[in-house]
Amino acid sequence: MLEGMQRAGAGEDLISEGDPVDSVRIVLSGWLSRYKTLEDGRRQIVNFVFPGETCDAHAFLLSVMDHSIATMTPVVYSEIKRARFESLLASDRSLAEAFWCETLVNNAIQREWAINLGRRTALERVAHLFCEIFERLRPVGLIEGNSCIMPVTQMDLADATGLSVVHLNRTLQELRATGLIALRERTLTISDLSALKDAALYSPSYLQLYRRG
Amino acid sequence: MLEGMQRAGAGEDLISEGDPVDSVRIVLSGWLSRYKTLEDGRRQIVNFVFPGETCDAHAFLLSVMDHSIATMTPVVYSEIKRARFESLLASDRSLAEAFWCETLVNNAIQREWAINLGRRTALERVAHLFCEIFERLRPVGLIEGNSCIMPVTQMDLADATGLSVVHLNRTLQELRATGLIALRERTLTISDLSALKDAALYSPSYLQLYRRG
DNA sequence: CGCACGATTGATTAGGGTCAATAATGGTGG
């Protein structure tokens, strides 16, 4: 399935809102963001895409993309053309189920982001985002000890948490000052994840949505 | 498919965060909300469920619900047990595709809610919510002329837009004062939908995600 | 009639935004 290997540099749009979906991409390495913009330039990152996840299965049955996908780091991905993807799905029921399942988990993540943006304070939002990143990177082996690389700019983090860059910066300092995180040289270290989860009002269950049976 | 007809009064939880999903419900009439809460009581409605939509297909393949579903009005729905639903899906490919498609559209709505909560002002948020309600109720015949019933409390609207009740109330007044909406006796009237969409920075495309082909 | 819940208003406060400047960082070409 890993034919069609492709690379992209950091800061590129892989696909934009309004584009038709003619292929499905599976990310092999790198971080991407799904984002939407308003006419006047306000921008919201609505989710991250990490290695092992698909880019566009999310709009596969729909006419066009409702959001854009940008690389936040250099990225390697595998591209599967629509026709081939469709025949894969048709020939393998469990594969189709796996993709549906990925969509459902993503939906759950999206809901958690809604309460993050709507009801958590700045500090809680950033703490929560870091907890989520840890929990999502761990199963794909991208957490070493209690650290991971944090390759994105503060602007990206601000757009993901619905904050201004200035306030995001101050919130990071607060998290550092309280010892909840260490962040230097593009490396995020969380020495006490459960303390950070407490600060984030992290719900223990939303990512543990392993498939039934 | 419409066996197992059920009724529920307003203000009931049909299913709660953490519950296993043993059946799938299809709403025939009434409004419901998907919501999540934080330990300290803060509450965010993450989406509405309208007639014609399913309740729990969203967590069907997952172990347990990541959110709760509450009725905001009296509701009539049809309930299909898990085993029966699975056999329906297995026997009819296009049905399975339809459910996947519903999940994808819901995902797109969820993303729009993220930018609503993260980047729109209070006025834009409320205006946007009303536009979305109109566009979602129209295809199921629940818009009469330029009006629909608005059966929910201001508290619900506040929880859906991430605002306090007080500020939501003031925002409604502002929308009324500018003539963008009329809201009395549980009836919402939008005389100029495109004007309201302008005020909401409404993206024209996110709900027009009709299926391909 | 009294009660509970929902809507509305006023006063005050606080969490974050905005603007503007400055300091690091990192990549590039000579």
Place this chain on the structure above:
DNA sequence: CCACCATTATTGACCCTAATCAATCGTGCG
């Protein structure tokens, strides 16, 4: 190796949107 430039990160001052607190007013209902 270094000067230069463009991002990115950080800081300070000030402002504004929306939250909070606390009444008050309706209104449907048993």
